[in-house]
Amino acid sequence: MSEVFLNIEADLGTTGLLMLVFDMIVKSAKDYKVQDVEKFYDQLQELICMVKNTKPRIGIVIYYLSEIWDQMRKQKAKFKTMGNVVAALEEIVKEKIKETEVDANRLVEYGVDLVEDEDSILVQSHSKVVLRILEKAWQQGKKFRVVVAEQELEKTKDNIQFLYERKIPFTVVPEFMLSHIEHEINKVFLGALTLNNNYCFVTDAGTSSVVAEFHQERIPIYMFVVTKKFSLWENPITHHTYKTVQKKIEKRTKDILTYERIKFSHDRVNLDSVDWVITEKGKSIPKAVRKMYQEKFAEYQEWRKNHFCIEM
Amino acid sequence: MIAIAVATFLVSMILLIFDWIDKTIIALTGALILILFKVLTWQEAIQSIDFETITLLLGLMFVVAISQHSGIFSWLNVQIAKKSKGSPLAVFLLFSALTFFASTVLNNATVVLLIIPVALSLASGLGLNSKLLVIGLAIFSNIGGTLTLIGDPPNTLIGVQAGLSFGEFVMNLAIPIVAITIIIVGYFIATNWSSLRPISKNIPKLFVSNMIIQRICYQYAAKKLDKFVIATTCLALFATVVAFVFQPQLALSVGVIGMASGIFLSLILSKKIQFLGLIKEVEWDSLLFFAGLFIQVGALEKVGALSMIANFIASFSGNYVVLLMVIVWGIGLASSFINNIPLIALMIPVIFDIQSKLQGQPHLDLLWWALALGGCLGGNGTIIGSSSGILAIDAAKKYGIKISFMDFFKVGMPVTLISLTVASIYLLIRVYS
Numbered sequence: 001m002s003e004v005f006l007n008i009e010a011d012l013g014t015t016g017l018l019m020l021v022f023d024m025i026v027k028s029a030k031d032y033k034v035q036d037v038e039k040f041y042d043q044l045q046e047l048i049c050m051v052k053n054t055k056p057r058i059g060i061v062i063y064y065l066s067e068i069w070d071q072m073r074k075q076k077a078k079f080k081t082m083g084n085v086v087a088a089l090e091e092i093v094k095e096k097i098k099e100t101e102v103d104a105n106r107l108v109e110y111g112v113d114l115v116e117d118e119d120s121i122l123v124q125s126h127s128k129v130v131l132r133i134l135e136k137a138w139q140q141g142k143k144f145r146v147v148v149a150e151q152e153l154e155k156t157k158d159n160i161q162f163l164y165e166r167k168i169p170f171t172v173v174p175e176f177m178l179s180h181i182e183h184e185i186n187k188v189f190l191g192a193l194t195l196n197n198n199y200c201f202v203t204d205a206g207t208s209s210v211v212a213e214f215h216q217e218r219i220p221i222y223m224f225v226v227t228k229k230f231s232l233w234e235n236p237i238t239h240h241t242y243k244t245v246q247k248k249i250e251k252r253t254k255d256i257l258t259y260e261r262i263k264f265s266h267d268r269v270n271l272d273s274v275d276w277v278i279t280e281k282g283k284s285i286p287k288a289v290r291k292m293y294q295e296k297f298a299e300y301q302e303w304r305k306n307h308f309c310i311e312m
Numbered sequence: 313m314i315a316i317a318v319a320t321f322l323v324s325m326i327l328l329i330f331d332w333i334d335k336t337i338i339a340l341t342g343a344l345i346l347i348l349f350k351v352l353t354w355q356e357a358i359q360s361i362d363f364e365t366i367t368l369l370l371g372l373m374f375v376v377a378i379s380q381h382s383g384i385f386s387w388l389n390v391q392i393a394k395k396s397k398g399s400p401l402a403v404f405l406l407f408s409a410l411t412f413f414a415s416t417v418l419n420n421a422t423v424v425l426l427i428i429p430v431a432l433s434l435a436s437g438l439g440l441n442s443k444l445l446v447i448g449l450a451i452f453s454n455i456g457g458t459l460t461l462i463g464d465p466p467n468t469l470i471g472v473q474a475g476l477s478f479g480e481f482v483m484n485l486a487i488p489i490v491a492i493t494i495i496i497v498g499y500f501i502a503t504n505w506s507s508l509r510p511i512s513k514n515i516p517k518l519f520v521s522n523m524i525i526q527r528i529c530y531q532y533a534a535k536k537l538d539k540f541v542i543a544t545t546c547l548a549l550f551a552t553v554v555a556f557v558f559q560p561q562l563a564l565s566v567g568v569i570g571m572a573s574g575i576f577l578s579l580i581l582s583k584k585i586q587f588l589g590l591i592k593e594v595e596w597d598s599l600l601f602f603a604g605l606f607i608q609v610g611a612l613e614k615v616g617a618l619s620m621i622a623n624f625i626a627s628f629s630g631n632y633v634v635l636l637m638v639i640v641w642g643i644g645l646a647s648s649f650i651n652n653i654p655l656i657a658l659m660i661p662v663i664f665d666i667q668s669k670l671q672g673q674p675h676l677d678l679l680w681w682a683l684a685l686g687g688c689l690g691g692n693g694t695i696i697g698s699s700s701g702i703l704a705i706d707a708a709k710k711y712g713i714k715i716s717f718m719d720f721f722k723v724g725m726p727v728t729l730i731s732l733t734v735a736s737i738y739l740l741i742r743v744y745s
Binding site: 033044 | 397512513514515516518519520522523524526527530531
């Protein structure tokens with residue numbers, strides 16, 4: 001399950017993953033061949049438990065699945081057949097999709113307001129929200145250009161494809177060569193998977209060095225994240241790495257170099273190293289976000305007890 | 313001279329078994345030694361090369377390269393992923409069937425390489441035994457390849473040199489291959505039911521499989537495949553098979569049909585697929601390997617070594633049934649441990665010799681089918697028995713699935729024993745019918 005989630009998150013981003021989870025939970029319920037409602041509930045609980053334990057935990061997916069589980073549990077008594085169960089599940093999922101869209105649209109609106117004529121905006125993350133902001137701002141006639149920091153090939157390709165198809169002017173620069181053009185950039189737009197309780201954003205690999213560089217140069221960094229993506233449990237500081245030993249044949253000689261190449265799937269970015277955090281609630285400074293997180297963390301104490309068995 | 317020719321061939325075989333040096337270099341070095349030691353003249357060496365086999369393989373390599381570019385396999389893989397609905401049994405059966413049928417007309421090693429990535433991405437999320445799937449696909453590609461003249465290189469060698477048509481291969485091998493396939497599928501299901509049973513009563517498994525299928529679908533959708541290229545490639549494959557079936561009526565050699573297929577398809581798609589790119593994808597090393605091998609076998613023939621082997625095998629001719637069994641089991645078991653291509657290349661002139669010694673004996677054509685069945689099906693015995701097995705294991709390694717010699721042997725050897733038993737029963741029925 002972890003590997004599947006990690007791969008899809010890398011391809012589509014967290015929102016894309018969430019939408020797929022919504023669709024597939026309904027489809028799986030429809031494909032389920034047992035008519036025993038009790039058994040279905042047991043297995044749904046098992047599934048949600050598995051999702052809660054993926055590595056890394058995807059905050060927004062856990063949040064919504066827990067919500068779905070709570071609502072399904074409340075209605076359990078009135079279900080006589082599996083047909084009723086599936087219909088109710090479908091209805092709840094529809095509501096959740098709407099809710100997600102409302103939050104994302106708010107985030108986009110706030111983001112568009114930040115774009116001004118003559119801006120030169122750096123993007124690096126594979127963030128659908130950031131791309132939608134650029135698209136909408138361009139449609140509104142704002143004249144700006146984009147600098148795409150080249151990170152993982154597939155993710156960068158997606159960003160390039162998106163901008164190219166919408167005729168938004170852009171330049172691509174390898175991530176490790178950004179220092180040569182940083183004076184041309186006046187804003188940095190980034191997306192995050194989550195905000196942990198150690199006040200670190202989990203982001204695409206490579207974001208950390210981009211933030212460090214532009215933070216030092218005092219070029220404003222905007223991080224886009226909905227509050228439902230906040231991880232409302234304690235997180236150990238861990239990296240999710242893939243170690244692969246590759247055989248590389250150098251040119252056409254017979255020498256074969258064998259070495260260990262370690263890849264990291266994500267980065268961690270300190271909340272205080274960004275200038276602004278944009279949530280569905282608006283534009284906030286890191287200090288305000290810290291407070292927002294603390295309040296939400298306290299509010300979800302009961303939820304943690306219910307959904308993680310132990311207080312995390 | 314005979315000692316040099318035999319020693320060169322034996323050393324080449326040993327080096328091929330241990331895979332220390334590239335197979336093409338081994339074959340060409342052996343050929344060069346034979347020329348330098350004047351076992352063969354340059355003219356004789358060139359004449360030993362069967363250019364019809366080489367041109368047939370070259371033409372088919374163009375077709376395979378274009379098939380890879382066309383995206384037809386991506387499309388087929390996605391359709392299978394959708395149709396399977398994530399059921400491990402359906403994944404196993406559908407991918408095995410695709411591998412089997414594709415291997416009848418395309419190089420089976422290439423087929424395995426094109427199918428394994430999607431099959432593994434589905435299998436890993438479904439709890440299906442990935443090792444079993446990889447080994448199964450390698451095995452079914454060999455079984456499928458055994459059915460036709462162009463499915464597996466040993467068959468191509470036999471067909472071209474013995475003058476057997478595509479239709480004759482299918483007519484004579486369809487019954488044992490269908491029987492073997494059904495029995496082996498049953499064997500796989502019976503011995504691996506725990507990992508193949510349906511998942512429709514398990515929500516977590518259904519969920520994961522649906523997620524994986526969706527991922528395969530969106531990855532495929534992002535590829536922007538060209539319908540014209542796919543349709544043209546399908547048509548060309550169909551036309552090639554039809555041309556092979558009607559080869560006697562067309563009065564064209566299989567080499568000409570293979571080359572025509574490759575060249576016409578390259579011409580039609582010249583604006584879509586770069587010819588220079590296709591040229592690079594031709595397995596030139598394999599073609600040179602065949603050339604070197606033909607020269608080495610030519611030398612053995614010239615010095616009379618093949619006649620000696622033929623005499624030895626023909627000593628069983630007092631009982632024709634025993635002779636057939638010696639060929640099918642001897643070649644089959646030998647093919648499990650050594651490369652079947654040089655073995656078949658060596659045996660073809662031997663079979664000709666035996667046939668000349670057994671003039672008047674009915675069912676002499678069965679010697680070719682015994683050779684084809686033994687040579688191709690024997691390759692399933694071990695990890696090193698066939699090129700599709702070796703490539704499948706290498707491809708699986710990229711996905712973190714390590715398959716040892718014993719892992720493969722435990723599945724492959726029973727399959728080989730079953731296959732050779734069925735092949736033997738078929739040959740016995742043909743002898744006594």
